[in-house]
Amino acid sequence: MLVEGRVYLSDALREQLGEDDSLQQLRDVACLPGAFKHVVGLPDMHSGFGMPIGGVLATDAESGVVSAGAVGMDINCGVRLLATDIEAAELSAKTLRQLMLSLETRIPTGIGKKSPQGELRGNLAREVLTLGAKAVVMQxxxxxxxxxLTEENGTLPGADPSSLTKAAQERVGQLSTLGGGNHFLEFCVVQKVLDSEVASSFSLRQGTLAVLIHSGSRGLGHQTCTDFSKLMLLAAPRYGINLPSKGLAAVPIQSSEGQCYLSAMACAVNYAFANRQLMAHAVREVLREVLNVPPHEVRQVYDVAHNIAKFEEHFGQKVLVHRKGATRALPPQHAQNPEPYKQSGHPALLPGSMATGSYVVVGTPLLSETFFSVNHGAGRSMSRSLARKSISESELYGSLGSTLVSARNMRSIIDEAPAAYKDIDAVSAVLADIGMTRLVARLKPLAVIKGEDEA
Known part of the structure; x- marks a missing residue:
């Protein structure tokens, strides 16, 4: 190990890791050239491809490496939160179902689904890849x-579509689609306000309806990670890099391969911001159609990524921060906070499972030790394959309680059952209990749209 590892877990969460190899993966991450200060394992940490999900790696901007596996397959998988003044208690199950059905006509769900806007071509495709959310807002x-109120204002600089592989370029036709796996679109209620002053600045009021959108860069991001992981694996020996594992294939940041990956990754990041922007627009349309709510009354709280690499300054040094299943959370007064959140710090969004709940939190200055990063949610307690083997369809139904779930085939989402995830309350408490975060509000799911994993 070139640097130490710091892991933030309660005793119960540490025990829950069991034979999960995330701690060994974190040790491997600490062996990458140019690793800076320390590597971080967050409370939702579990095994991933190369670097554990819930992991943070900073590398020296000049002498360090970049690793596609330390960003992850779904580049800029992230979460957007919208707030309303609608009293959730006034919404019947019939109305919630109507909202879900109306949204599903506008947002295709599941693996491999195509954009309802049609194929991206020419200048528009280039604008989405280079400008991100700004490109579709301009439309x-x-x-x-x-x-x-989007991280990086919805545009990560440095994106050049020519850096994408041909295979990745062919996968740009999935804008405004949700995807499968752990992606979801959720109508939820602000169940409990835990910090009234900060919640008020976020437009979150107890009892009101909110909307969470969790999705990413779709096939484009997956293809980009796949292609550049292979490229980095082949290129690493030329730079004298001894890789601790194939999943951590890496090249120097300043190499041609490193620069090309960062440019391609920025394209995927921007694509994901545009994707969530279009889905937010669809949510506003549906709320206007079903509940007669004007679009301007469906307010964006924040949109934040949790699979990304960005150049930042930490401990007085410029570094490339890889966050994989980790969410940025800037503290109060940080210069990069959006103006409305200068005093509080911007929201960090921590989804749980489709029946338990989610948290909105803010970071404190103590988060400097994690490179201003928090967990991205609850984290899995069992692998997808184990969940499919050990959780029955009846158990899934029984665990949902009053939450409405829309999926054509419930068996296809068994690996997303609440039992497959850690306790979001226990996970969120870890950093809060040591003063690194402040809990602002807890959200409870009312109606959840899930995509199936079949194409």
Missing amino acids: GYGNANDLA
Whole structure:
């Protein structure tokens, strides 16, 4: 190990890891050239491809490496939160079902689904890849405030579509689609406000309806990670890099391969921001159609990535921060906070499972030790294959309680059952209990749209 590892777990969560190899994966991450200060394992940590999900790696901007596996397959998988003044208690199950059905006509779900807007071509495709959410806002899908309340204002600089492989370029036709796996679109209620002052600044009021959108860069991001992981694996020996594992294939940041990956990754990041922007627009359309709520009354709280690599300054040094299943959370007064959140720090969004709940939190200055990163949710407690073997369809139904779930085949989402995830309350408490975060609000799911994993 070139640097130490710091892991943030309660005793119960450490025991829950069992034979999960995430700790060994974190040790491997600490062996990458140019690793800076320390590597971080967050409370939702579990085994991933190369680097554990819930892991953070910073590398020296000049002498360090970049690793596609340390960003992850779904580049800029992230979460957007929308707030309303609708009293959730006034919504019947019939109305919630109507909202879900209306959204599903606008947002295709499941693996491999194509964009309802049709194929991206020419200048529009280039604008989405280079400008991100801004490209679709300019087409009328949203407003300037949406951009101001999105990480990086919805555009990660440095994107050049020519850096994408041909296979990746062929996968740009999935805008405004949800995907499968752990992606979801959720109508939820602000169940409990835990910090009234901060919640008020986020437009979150107890008892009101909110909407969570969890999706990413779809096939484009997956293809980009796959292609560049292979390229990095072949290129690493030329730079004298001894890789601890194939999943951590890496090249120097300043190499031609490193620069090409960062450019391609930025394209996928921007694509994901545009994807969530279009889905937010669809949510506003549906709320207007079903509940007669004007679009401007469906306010964006924040949109934040949790699979990304960005150049930042930490401990007085410029570094490339890889966050994989980790969410940025800037503390109060940080210069990069959006203006409305300068005093509080911007929201970090931590989804649980489709029946338990989610948290909105803010970071404190103590988060400097994690490179201003928090967990991205609850984290899995069992693998997808184990969940499919050990959880029955009846157990899944029994665990949902009053939550409405829309999926054509419930058996196809058994690996997303609440039992497959850690306790979001216990996970979120870890950093809060040591003063690294402040819990702002807890959200409870009312109606959840899930995509199936079959194409």
